[in-house]
Amino acid sequence: MEEDKETTQLLEAWEETYKKGQLTLWIFLALKDGAKYVDEIRDFVVRITEGTMRCEEQSLYRTLRKYRHIDVVDFETRKGNKGPDRKYYFLTKTGQVLLSRFLKRNIYLFLNEDIKTLITKEA
Numbered sequence: 001m002e003e004d005k006e007t008t009q010l011l012e013a014w015e016e017t018y019k020k021g022q023l024t025l026w027i028f029l030a031l032k033d034g035a036k037y038v039d040e041i042r043d044f045v046v047r048i049t050e051g052t053m054r055c056e057e058q059s060l061y062r063t064l065r066k067y068r069h070i071d072v073v074d075f076e077t078r079k080g081n082k083g084p085d086r087k088y089y090f091l092t093k094t095g096q097v098l099l100s101r102f103l104k105r106n107i108y109l110f111l112n113e114d115i116k117t118l119i120t121k122e123a
Contacts, residue, residue: 019053028099035088064089
């Protein structure tokens, strides 16, 4: 079926809304295996989503500050390769528990065979 302009616009609007809600998940997944600085988090998000998600540096800092304020994310300062020290962000114990519970309640269901069949079945 040929894509029409209206359908494409609807899809793009849906994707934009979907992506705004996904940033926290991708940040937490980036930090799941260890501390990263902002550029590494951003690069992880772009790489793992195959370029479908992009995040501005300021959006990342704003989000990380918000989660640091509620003790879900924290940072430690380390020497940078060149120039000033860098903040390496990581999930706190609370952040690790939060991510684990979120994944179990909201993401693992996509591993259900019935749902996988629905997703991969052509409409």
